[in-house]
Amino acid sequence: MGLGRSLLLAAAASDRLRRMANGSRVVRRATRAFMPGETVEAALDAGRRLIEMDGRGLLFTHLGEALTTLGEAQRVRDHYLDLLDRLRAAGVPGEISVKPTQLGLDQSPQRCAELAAELADRAHVVGSVPWLDMEDSSCVDRTLDLYESLKVDYPQTGLALQAYLRRTPTDLERLAPLGPVVRLVKGAYSEPPEVAFPRKADTDRAFREVALRMMELASKGRRGEGPPSRAVLGTHDLLLVGRIQAEGRARGLPPDALEVHMLFGIRANQQARLRSEGQAVSTLISYGQDWYRWYMRRLAERPANVWFVARSIFG
Numbered sequence: 001m002g003l004g005r006s007l008l009l010a011a012a013a014s015d016r017l018r019r020m021a022n023g024s025r026v027v028r029r030a031t032r033a034f035m036p037g038e039t040v041e042a043a044l045d046a047g048r049r050l051i052e053m054d055g056r057g058l059l060f061t062h063l064g065e066a067l068t069t070l071g072e073a074q075r076v077r078d079h080y081l082d083l084l085d086r087l088r089a090a091g092v093p094g095e096i097s098v099k100p101t102q103l104g105l106d107q108s109p110q111r112c113a114e115l116a117a118e119l120a121d122r123a124h125v126v127g128s129v130p131w132l133d134m135e136d137s138s139c140v141d142r143t144l145d146l147y148e149s150l151k152v153d154y155p156q157t158g159l160a161l162q163a164y165l166r167r168t169p170t171d172l173e174r175l176a177p178l179g180p181v182v183r184l185v186k187g188a189y190s191e192p193p194e195v196a197f198p199r200k201a202d203t204d205r206a207f208r209e210v211a212l213r214m215m216e217l218a219s220k221g222r223r224g225e226g227p228p229s230r231a232v233l234g235t236h237d238l239l240l241v242g243r244i245q246a247e248g249r250a251r252g253l254p255p256d257a258l259e260v261h262m263l264f265g266i267r268a269n270q271q272a273r274l275r276s277e278g279q280a281v282s283t284l285i286s287y288g289q290d291w292y293r294w295y296m297r298r299l300a301e302r303p304a305n306v307w308f309v310a311r312s313i314f315g
Ligand SMILES: Cc1cc2nc3c(=O)[nH]c(=O)nc-3n(C[C@H](O)[C@H](O)[C@H](O)COP(=O)(O)OP(=O)(O)OC[C@H]3O[C@@H](n4cnc5c(N)ncnc54)[C@H](O)[C@@H]3O)c2cc1C
Pocket: 132, 133, 134, 135, 160, 162, 185, 186, 187, 188, 189, 234, 235, 236, 237, 238, 261, 262, 263, 266, 267, 284, 297, 298, 299, 301, 302, 305
């Protein structure tokens, strides 16, 4: 892992820096590159504009993590229930993406499962889909258990898996009989080398292999030879997406078995280009006041972004 990335991920964990960043109007303004605003209204407006532009899919995430009480988790549940109702009322088709720790995974896995089931139920009623994000490696076993329990009644539920984790191919096989609805991402946390590949090349190779297996499962599902599943690539690495599409074609897997999810504001022109080529693309829109850790991970993904922020602060 590069020094810039390690420093930014370490800064993401600092409460002192978080307080300083939150208090700075200029830093808050700089976050606008990756989030349209802190409120639901700002997120919905941005989503509406993207739909009007090219009819792409949308996902919404209310930022926040590391809760300390179940009361806070219930407030997060209430927020998403309200968001789902507002999406329906506004006629904005959108899915939601939730961090299990925001629903109390660390405090009570059982209560977290109840709250997640309430969200999945409301999502089902309003025609939406709930996704579970994957957080640091200490959460993976509990998140997989949570996912399996949700899949029983809400099979459309999706889950993020991280290609940098050595265990991910095994985890995907564990989920294969359930018809996994998986968004494969590279992985955004600081992990030790025995848990995650330290080299980007190894993560990219693992990403390709896991993605092809996901495509295989999705096309089997379409042919009725297995349970329905979805293969989603959550990445801005379009070279890698192109390679996976080509390799999939060579193996006889239909290219439309793949979907791409990308983050609001990142490679926005490429998102529009992919969409204009007929690729199923969704944009994940994050919003909320608790943006500091999430924002620092975005900077760590591309330390060159720090210059972008510095430019916007110092003019
Ligand atoms: C929809 C979605 C959901 C995600 N959910 C999770 C999750 O649940 N758990 C998790 O651990 N991680 C999640 N991530 C983050 C992911 O793990 C990566 O950290 C992130 O996507 C950056 O990696 P990349 O795949 O884009 O590839 P990279 O190889 O890092 O980047 C490829 C290219 O994309 C561009 N790019 C990438 N990131 C940025 C950026 N921040 N700013 C500007 N340009 C950039 C650059 O041009 C770069 O060369 C998610 C990502 C997406 C898109």
